[in-house]
Amino acid sequence: MNTFVQAMLFQAGYNVALVTIGAILLGVAAGSAGTFLFLRKRALVSDAIAHATLPGVGIAFIIMTWLGGDGRSILGLLCGSAITALVGLIIIEWIPRRTRLPEDAAIGSVLGVFFGAGIVLLTVIQTMSSGRQAGLESFLLGSTAGMLFEDAVVIAIGGFLSILGIWIARRPLTIVAFDKDYAISMGYDIRKIDLLMMGLVLGVTVIGMKLVGLILIVAMLIIPAVTARFWSNRTDEVVIIAGFLGGLSGYMGAILSASAPSLPTGPIIVLIAILLFIVSLFLAPNRGVFSIFMQYRKTKSNIHRRQGLLTIAKGKDVVSPFTKKLLLNEGLQGLDGLTSKGKELITKIHIDENRWIAAKEIYPDKDMSKNYGIKFIEEILTMDELTNLDQYIKSQKFKSRSYDY
Amino acid sequence: MITEFIQFSLTPILIGILAGISCAIPGNFLILKSQALIGDAISHVVLPGIVVAFIFTGVISTIPMLLGAAGAAIVAVLLIEIIKRLGKIEPGAAMGVVFTGMFAFGVLILEQTDTSKVHLDVEHALMGNLESLIWLKAEGWESLFDRDALSTLPDELFRITLVCGLILFLTLIFWRWLKIVTFDEEYAKTIGIRSSLISFSLVIITAIAAVAAFESVGSIIVIAMFICPPAAARLMTNKLSTQVIWSIFFATLSAIFGYIIAGYGPHWFGGENAVSAAGMIAVFSGIILMLTCLYGPYRESVGQKKV
Numbered sequence: 175m176n177t178f179v180q181a182m183l184f185q186a187g188y189n190v191a192l193v194t195i196g197a198i199l200l201g202v203a204a205g206s207a208g209t210f211l212f213l214r215k216r217a218l219v220s221d222a223i224a225h226a227t228l229p230g231v232g233i234a235f236i237i238m239t240w241l242g243g244d245g246r247s248i249l250g251l252l253c254g255s256a257i258t259a260l261v262g263l264i265i266i267e268w269i270p271r272r273t274r275l276p277e278d279a280a281i282g283s284v285l286g287v288f289f290g291a292g293i294v295l296l297t298v299i300q301t302m303s304s305g306r307q308a309g310l311e312s313f314l315l316g317s318t319a320g321m322l323f324e325d326a327v328v329i330a331i332g333g334f335l336s337i338l339g340i341w342i343a344r345r346p347l348t349i350v351a352f353d354k355d356y357a358i359s360m361g362y363d364i365r366k367i368d369l370l371m372m373g374l375v376l377g378v379t380v381i382g383m384k385l386v387g388l389i390l391i392v393a394m395l396i397i398p399a400v401t402a403r404f405w406s407n408r409t410d411e412v413v414i415i416a417g418f419l420g421g422l423s424g425y426m427g428a429i430l431s432a433s434a435p436s437l438p439t440g441p442i443i444v445l446i447a448i449l450l451f452i453v454s455l456f457l458a459p460n461r462g463v464f465s466i467f468m469q470y471r472k473t474k475s476n477i478h479r480r481q482g483l484l485t486i487a488k489g490k491d492v493v494s495p496f497t498k499k500l501l502l503n504e505g506l507q508g509l510d511g512l513t514s515k516g517k518e519l520i521t522k523i524h525i526d527e528n529r530w531i532a533a534k535e536i537y538p539d540k541d542m543s544k545n546y547g548i549k550f551i552e553e554i555l556t557m558d559e560l561t562n563l564d565q566y567i568k569s570q571k572f573k574s575r576s577y578d579y
Numbered sequence: 580m581i582t583e584f585i586q587f588s589l590t591p592i593l594i595g596i597l598a599g600i601s602c603a604i605p606g607n608f609l610i611l612k613s614q615a616l617i618g619d620a621i622s623h624v625v626l627p628g629i630v631v632a633f634i635f636t637g638v639i640s641t642i643p644m645l646l647g648a649a650g651a652a653i654v655a656v657l658l659i660e661i662i663k664r665l666g667k668i669e670p671g672a673a674m675g676v677v678f679t680g681m682f683a684f685g686v687l688i689l690e691q692t693d694t695s696k697v698h699l700d701v702e703h704a705l706m707g708n709l710e711s712l713i714w715l716k717a718e719g720w721e722s723l724f725d726r727d728a729l730s731t732l733p734d735e736l737f738r739i740t741l742v743c744g745l746i747l748f749l750t751l752i753f754w755r756w757l758k759i760v761t762f763d764e765e766y767a768k769t770i771g772i773r774s775s776l777i778s779f780s781l782v783i784i785t786a787i788a789a790v791a792a793f794e795s796v797g798s799i800i801v802i803a804m805f806i807c808p809p810a811a812a813r814l815m816t817n818k819l820s821t822q823v824i825w826s827i828f829f830a831t832l833s834a835i836f837g838y839i840i841a842g843y844g845p846h847w848f849g850g851e852n853a854v855s856a857a858g859m860i861a862v863f864s865g866i867i868l869m870l871t872c873l874y875g876p877y878r879e880s881v882g883q884k885k886v
């Protein structure tokens with residue numbers, strides 16, 4: 175626990191602090207870049223990009239070794255991985271444009287084939303004399319244990335640059351993600367902006383590979399974005415929330431794994447992101463499962479209350495057991511008919527019914543019918559509209575429905 | 580020469596072919612239904628499946644691992660469906676959340692347990708061990724009729740044959756339904772076919788194919804074989820039955836040439852060691868797809884300008 179607190183305050187050693195900062199920056203970059211991908215409904219492109227980095231790692235290692243250098247130089251490996259990922263990205267863009275195959279088939283084939291090529295290259299490297307300790311497998315699952323100072327610096331700088339890139343390009347990215355057709359009419363070139371977005375994702379993927387591994391970086395791109403979507407309907411807010419959630423996952427993951435060596439950084443970061451996702455799925459206001467369930471129950475009660483009271487006012491018997499129970503529980507109906515509270519409410523409902531009829535006549539273009547019978551019209555109209563409506567009802571033109579039974 | 584081929588190459592090639600076919604057949608329908616990536620998701624969750632199976636049984640043995648993998652595949656499919664519906668999230672993102680989450684969970688448990696032995700199996704799960712499925716007792720073609728020699732064939736061959744046979748059988752039996760549900764789900768509903776049931780069964784079959792194939796050839800081939808041969812076949816014809824036959828042909832071709840190039844190719848270039856056969860098979864299926872994208876007779880979508 176002591177190491178945990180130390181790690182939390184960036185006091186558990188220089189390397190841990192550096193890894194933590196790297197993880198936060200990476201999380202923010204991945205979360206916000208991933209949001210654009212998610213809103214363009216292309217979340218799984220990131221999966222193909224990530225898998226397509228592997229052959230690049232292999233090729234870069236082989237070339238650097240041939241040239242007599244150290245095959246493990248992180249910058250070289252990252253450049254190599256970026257190049258093959260870019261080739262994969264271009265193929266994904268090319269296949270659906272030039273053939274009748276859908277994008278998901280393109281994603282899947284690039285993913286499988288490039289990863290296969292990467293594995294072939296890894297087996298080649300294993301047989302090279304210098305390749306036995308190459309440790310390139312760490313790019314599959316990521317590792318912070320053997321991380322060099324140089325690696326951490328590259329991750330931190332790369333993460334910062336990605337965030338900067340997103341910040342600069344935020345406006346076109348947001349518009350395209352929110353409404354493609356609007357963006358076209360504004361004169362934006364959708365294809366270029368999509369490529370820019372993919373380029374940012376590619377950058378994040380390449381940087382994150384060493385830290386969380388190429389399979390789990392996909393999680394850092396997708397999960398915070400999906401989670402953030404529960405909390406807001408505004409594109410710009412979703413991007414910021416996703417960045418925050420990504421950074422939070424990165425921070426928590428890094429300090430947890432620093433304080434307990436048996437917890438690998440990559441999976442912990444992802445599982446924290448998953449935890450935030452589950453909490454949001456259930457508890458987010460408006461879009462969360464719990465909130466939707468409560469809205470459903472409220473609507474159901476509103477309908478039953480109104481229809482029950484109208485039925486009683488007509489002098490008929492309420493049949494539905496749910497309605498009976500509801501009216502009794504809410505103190506609207508006693509054992510011998512409506513209570514005073516019930517009578518008060520039925521008067522209000524009668525006025526409201528008349529208002530709905532009148533509203534259809536003077537506001538025929540307003541689409542309110544989905545709320546009829548559920549909400550009171552005063553919850554929908556503005557004060558002015560309501561005054562207007564009541565004046566119309568009092569005038570001679572309106573034939574009000576009488577409720578004298 | 581022949582003896583050596585039968586001992587070291589015949590069974591891996593056969594297993595590669597059967598695994599490829601098992602994946603390619605359901606892949607045809609998945610591609611047409613725009614669910615191509617479900618194979619990708621399933622092959623990722625195989626890892627947590629085998630890890631959990633190892634923890635429950637404490638032994639590395641095939642049957643519990645296969646069950647664990649199959650269970651994980653079904654859990655993943657259900658979770659994807661639940662998240663899609665509960666959270667109103669598009670299918671691709673729901674898939675991404677589920678399979679990466681489960682994969683992370685798998686890696687985490689793996690690191691928590693004593694896994695010097697299992698660790699080998701993670702790489703095995705990714706890369707397969709096609710090369711090791713050899714048939715040492717064989718002495719020539721006549722061994723195919725020798726009961727003693729036949730009994731030493733790798734178990735994987737029997738399992739994948741069984742699965743491949745099952746998939747072929749089910750595809751033939753349900754052909755008409757599959758076809759209607761794939762092309763027109765609404766029409767299928769009006770004539771009383773329970774399309775959701777057929778679709779779910781297709782996903783289960785996909786899971787079975789993925790699990791059976793991953794055991795012998797690793798999850799890379801699984802992903803490639805679900806998509807590349809059917810996608811290439813789609814560019815060769817407009818008729819579903821012809822497409823399925825093309826996809827079987829392409830899968831077979833990839834398995835044979837991929838294996839041979841991986842095993843013998845490096846020798847031609849003066850290398851000493853073979854490279855990953857599973858990886859090479861995936862690469863070969865990609866080359867076939869690339870060629871059909873460039874030259875396939877039905878590569879353009881309707882109304883697209885000829886390029």
